[in-house]
Amino acid sequence: MNENRSPLYLLTGLILGIVAGLVFSLVISPAVYVDTAPSALSATDQDIYRSLIALAYSSDGNLERALQRLQLLQDADIRQALAEQAQRLMADPLTRREARALAELSVAIQQTGINPVVNPSAAVSPTAGSVTPFATLDLAAAVSTATPVPPTATLPPTMTPRPTFTRQPTLNAPYILVNREEICNVDVPLIQVWVTDASGEQMPGMRVDIFWADGSDFFYTGLYPQVGLGYADFEMTPEVSYSLRVGESGQVVEDLTAPECTDSNGSPYWGGWKLEFSQP
Amino acid sequence: MRSRRVFWFLVSIALGAALGLIYGWVIHQPDYQDAALTSLRKDYQVDLILMVAQAYQEEQDPSLALRRLGNLQDPPTARLVQQAIIDAQTLGYPRSDIESLAQLAQALQSYAPPLGSQP
Numbered sequence: 001m002n003e004n005r006s007p008l009y010l011l012t013g014l015i016l017g018i019v020a021g022l023v024f025s026l027v028i029s030p031a032v033y034v035d036t037a038p039s040a041l042s043a044t045d046q047d048i049y050r051s052l053i054a055l056a057y058s059s060d061g062n063l064e065r066a067l068q069r070l071q072l073l074q075d076a077d078i079r080q081a082l083a084e085q086a087q088r089l090m091a092d093p094l095t096r097r098e099a100r101a102l103a104e105l106s107v108a109i110q111q112t113g114i115n116p117v118v119n120p121s122a123a124v125s126p127t128a129g130s131v132t133p134f135a136t137l138d139l140a141a142a143v144s145t146a147t148p149v150p151p152t153a154t155l156p157p158t159m160t161p162r163p164t165f166t167r168q169p170t171l172n173a174p175y176i177l178v179n180r181e182e183i184c185n186v187d188v189p190l191i192q193v194w195v196t197d198a199s200g201e202q203m204p205g206m207r208v209d210i211f212w213a214d215g216s217d218f219f220y221t222g223l224y225p226q227v228g229l230g231y232a233d234f235e236m237t238p239e240v241s242y243s244l245r246v247g248e249s250g251q252v253v254e255d256l257t258a259p260e261c262t263d264s265n266g267s268p269y270w271g272g273w274k275l276e277f278s279q280p
Numbered sequence: 281m282r283s284r285r286v287f288w289f290l291v292s293i294a295l296g297a298a299l300g301l302i303y304g305w306v307i308h309q310p311d312y313q314d315a316a317l318t319s320l321r322k323d324y325q326v327d328l329i330l331m332v333a334q335a336y337q338e339e340q341d342p343s344l345a346l347r348r349l350g351n352l353q354d355p356p357t358a359r360l361v362q363q364a365i366i367d368a369q370t371l372g373y374p375r376s377d378i379e380s381l382a383q384l385a386q387a388l389q390s391y392a393p394p395l396g397s398q399p
Contacts, residue, residue, distance in 0.1 A: 009285065009288075009292075010288060010289065012292075013288075013289045013291075013292030013296065014293070014295060014299075015296060016293050016296060017293035017294060017295060017296020017297035017298070017300065018297070018299050018300045019300065020296070020297050020300060021296060021297040021298065021299060021302075021304065022303060022304055023300075024301065024304070025300060025303065025304020025305045025308075026304045026308065030304065031304065031305045031308075031309050034319055035319070035322075036315040036320055037320075037321065038320065038324060040313060040315040040319075041313075041315050041316070041317065041320070042313070042314045042315065042316065045315070045316055045317045045351070048317065048348075048351055049317070049328065052328060052331035052332060052335065052348065053331060055334070055335035055338075055339075056330070056331040056334035056335055058338060059334040059337045059338040060334055069327070069331075072324070097339075
């Protein structure tokens with residue numbers, strides 16, 4: 001009689017076990033990646049990592065090392081990633097310094113003519129487990145790419161940084177306005193600033209101070225390398241008058257108010273200004 | 281007969297638990313592209329702390345350095361940098377890097393109010 005009993009109890013046990021296993025592995029002790037590479041970081045943490053690379057470069061000027069570090073993130077376009085992040089951070093006054101460092105690094109890479117190639121072998125597959133991260137530190141397994149030491153650097157010769165390629169803005173050089181042009185082919189009322197040196201080379205990293213009746217702000221050239229290394233822009237509030245200066249002792253341009261333009265239908269919209277500065 | 285049924289019942293629970301664990305730990309893994317800085321391998325973390333130290337060299341702002349180290353440890357402590365110095369030496373970092381780390385560690389130690397209370 002017993003031999004003919006339904007095996008339903010086995011199914012019950014199986015279901016109970018599955019539920020217990022799922023609760024434990026998904027809720028109580030979920031899998032956590034340990035020993036990951038920078039390329040596996042979330043977008044937010046990659047931004048933090050990229051900012052630190054730029055700040056470290058800003059401090060030591062070691063472009064080769066900065067490139068090695070950036071390659072660990074495996075961005076498809078390293079320069080573009082730097083420039084885009086710089087643009088995002090420029091919006092927040094608290095992160096302007098990081099934005100500038102990112103922009104300067106992007107410009108420095110661009111000026112060397114290096115086209116960094118992502119090395120997939122630099123990626124390290126993480127290991128999933130339910131243990132606390134770093135419980136099994138094995139320094140012997142460390143890779144040299146994360147701990148670059150100059151004598152063992154293996155970048156090709158073309159990646160050797162040329163400090164002279166990085167054009168450094170001269171804070172005391174007077175920049176004067178050489179062209180002031182009203183523009184209507186803009187979606188928002190922008191002040192577009194172009195800065196060149198005496199030889200006509202575009203100047204990245206130039207600070208542009210802007211003032212209005214009850215406030216002031218500043219921004220830097222070079223944050224839009226796709227537009228131009230010496231380019232920067234600022235969005236005006238319509239009917240507010242601005243004054244603008246490039247560098248510490250540059251010429252002050254006053255009375256910059258968004259001009260009123262008219263489209264093909266006769267509808268008015270706000271235009272902008274194109275200002276070109278140069279050293280005499 | 282009853283003991284045999286109990287035995288197979290327990291076996292089925294164990295089998296189910298194994299299936300559940302395999303699903304949770306192997307099949308349903310967290311997103312590979314969504315790791316946190318705290319999950320970085322130790323040598324990458326050392327390099328990250330070095331970057332914080334290099335930024336500190338220029339900024340000379342311990343609170344800012346602490347905020348950045350907070351991405352690796354919450355709350356961050358000077359001990360984190362001290363451990364990085366040890367690891368950096370083991371990994372063969374150049375002397376200049378060790379000195380950068382040491383200066384940051386020293387600055388954080390003297391930045392007593394928030395750090396002194398840390399274990």
